[in-house]
Amino acid sequence: MDENISAEKAASKQHGSLFAAVMRWMGLQNSELLLLLLALSLIWVAAFSSTKIIRGGYDLGVKSELTTLLQSTDEAIHLWSHEKKSIAENLASDTEILGLTQELLQNPRDQQALLASPAQQMVRRLFQSFLKGGTLRGFFIIAPDNISLASSRDINVGTLNLLTSQSDTMEKMWRGEVVMSRVQLSDVPMPKQREIAVGTRDLNMFVGAPIRDTSGKIIALLTLRIDPNETLFSLLHQARLGETGEAYIFDRQGLMLSPSRFRDELVSMGLIEPDQSSVARVYVRDNRVNRNSGLNRMAASATLGEQASNVSGYPDYRGKKVVGAWKWEQELDLGLAVE
Numbered sequence: 001m002d003e004n005i006s007a008e009k010a011a012s013k014q015h016g017s018l019f020a021a022v023m024r025w026m027g028l029q030n031s032e033l034l035l036l037l038l039a040l041s042l043i044w045v046a047a048f049s050s051t052k053i054i055r056g057g058y059d060l061g062v063k064s065e066l067t068t069l070l071q072s073t074d075e076a077i078h079l080w081s082h083e084k085k086s087i088a089e090n091l092a093s094d095t096e097i098l099g100l101t102q103e104l105l106q107n108p109r110d111q112q113a114l115l116a117s118p119a120q121q122m123v124r125r126l127f128q129s130f131l132k133g134g135t136l137r138g139f140f141i142i143a144p145d146n147i148s149l150a151s152s153r154d155i156n157v158g159t160l161n162l163l164t165s166q167s168d169t170m171e172k173m174w175r176g177e178v179v180m181s182r183v184q185l186s187d188v189p190m191p192k193q194r195e196i197a198v199g200t201r202d203l204n205m206f207v208g209a210p211i212r213d214t215s216g217k218i219i220a221l222l223t224l225r226i227d228p229n230e231t232l233f234s235l236l237h238q239a240r241l242g243e244t245g246e247a248y249i250f251d252r253q254g255l256m257l258s259p260s261r262f263r264d265e266l267v268s269m270g271l272i273e274p275d276q277s278s279v280a281r282v283y284v285r286d287n288r289v290n291r292n293s294g295l296n297r298m299a300a301s302a303t304l305g306e307q308a309s310n311v312s313g314y315p316d317y318r319g320k321k322v323v324g325a326w327k328w329e330q331e332l333d334l335g336l337a338v339e
Contacts, residue, residue, distance in 0.1 A: 059311045066309055066325035069338045073239040073247050080231060081332060084207040085178045092209035092222040101141055101211050101220045104149040111158030114149060123150050138225035155188060162187045163206060163223060173208050173221045180332050181206040183228050183257040183279060196229040196237060197259035199277030203228055233258055239338060247338045252303050254284040254295040265318055288319025302326045302335035
């Protein structure tokens with residue numbers, strides 16, 4: 001045992017001598033070595049701090065750009081929405097349209113009777129020149145039982161109006177509000193619409209206003225069919241940043257209501273068919289991990305009415321890490337995100 005201890009001491013002494021020799025070779029004393037280590041530590045801290053400052057400045061720049069884009073897109077949608085609402089409100093208060101609506105209300109809720117009514121042809125002539133060449137694709141006059149009294153198309157007359165699928169939108173109009181509906185699939189083919197992306201041709205939305213009689217009582221609703229390809233989708237398309245940026249809208253359930261920039265990826269993931277768009281088919285959640293999970297961080301925040309941003313990254317509806325800014329658009333009752 002003593003021999004082993006002696007050997008260990010010798011080895012330790014030899015090691016110490018070797019270390020001392022190395023120290024002498026470097027021309028450094030113990031205190032100088034300590035100073036060197038301290039200096040290296042200071043350089044590392046300074047480098048880390050500089051990187052953090054640079055990164056912080058970059059994050060602030062990205063956040064500012066995203067927030068600015070969010071606000072400008074929101075303002076553009078507001079201007080467009082207000083214009084369409086103003087048109088609907090003015091038409092709904094027109095005395096000639098009021099008179100024709102009162103005539104239509106006297107007819108049975110029967111397609112044949114309503115189509116045979118002289119008021120049907122007169123109201124169509126009024127709207128024909130107004131709708132020609134614009135982004136408004138048709139009109140409806142809706143009775144209190146939500147039956148379409150008049151429409152641009154024969155097939156819609158005397159039937160339950162398509163907007164009954166958005167009961168909250170209908171209720172707002174019957175309460176006296178002028179509203180924009182959410183995007184939805186048309187009940188009839190829309191061959192004249194030019195799709196902005198695959199699968200968006202037969203989509204539409206509506207702007208509507210109440211029709212009041214001379215006493216102020218709401219007797220019917222007027223809605224105008226809008227082509228979202230040439231209006232809302234076009235505005236969102238202009239807000240795309242670079243090669244990977246996009247802007248999109250979604251409802252309170254997190255259902256996308258505008259076409260995705262990454263449609264091909266959604267097809268490869270099996271979320272949509274090759275001839276379909278993401279509209280009303282893809283939910284804003286991490287679909288790569290769990291297609292039955294709750295909304296992702298962004299959509300969950302937006303549906304709570306929050307306006308926020310995230311530049312540290314979060315999974316989007318493809319499961320890809322993105323940075324973004326978002327808000328809940330109260331007037332349209334939709335979430336708006338730029339990523």
